[in-house]
Every structure is written in structure tokens, then in C-alpha cells.
Amino acid sequence: MREHWTSGYEDTKRTLKRRDWIRMPDEGMGLVVHDVHREMESA
Numbered sequence: 858m859r860e861h862w863t864s865g866y867e868d869t870k871r872t873l874k875r876r877d878w879i880r881m882p883d884e885g886m887g888l889v890v891h892d893v894h895r896e897m898e899s900a
Contacts (some may be wrong), residue, residue, distance in 0.1 A: 868893050 871893050872878060882889045 872891070875891070880890045
């Protein structure tokens with residue numbers, strides 16, 4: 858269980874470093890989804 862929590866914690870830290878991901882979307886844009894794991898695969 859601790860490994861699962863640690864993984865989630867690391868994902869959260871990576872997400873919060875991406876300022877472009879946490880800004881509010883433009884009006885009318887609707888739901889915006891970012892996949893931190895897909896981002897890692899393409900790096």
C-alpha cells in the first residue's frame with residue numbers, strides 16, 4: 858500500500874510542477890485532461 862501512495866504522491870508533485878496544466882482553461886473549453894503517465898512515456 859505504501860508503494861501505491863508513494864507513486865500517487867510522486868505523480869501529484871510532477872503534475873503541480875506543470876504550471877500550464879494547473880491554470881484555468883479558456884472560457885468554453887470544457888473539461889481538460891492531462892495524463893502524467895503518457896507524458897513520461899514520450900519523454
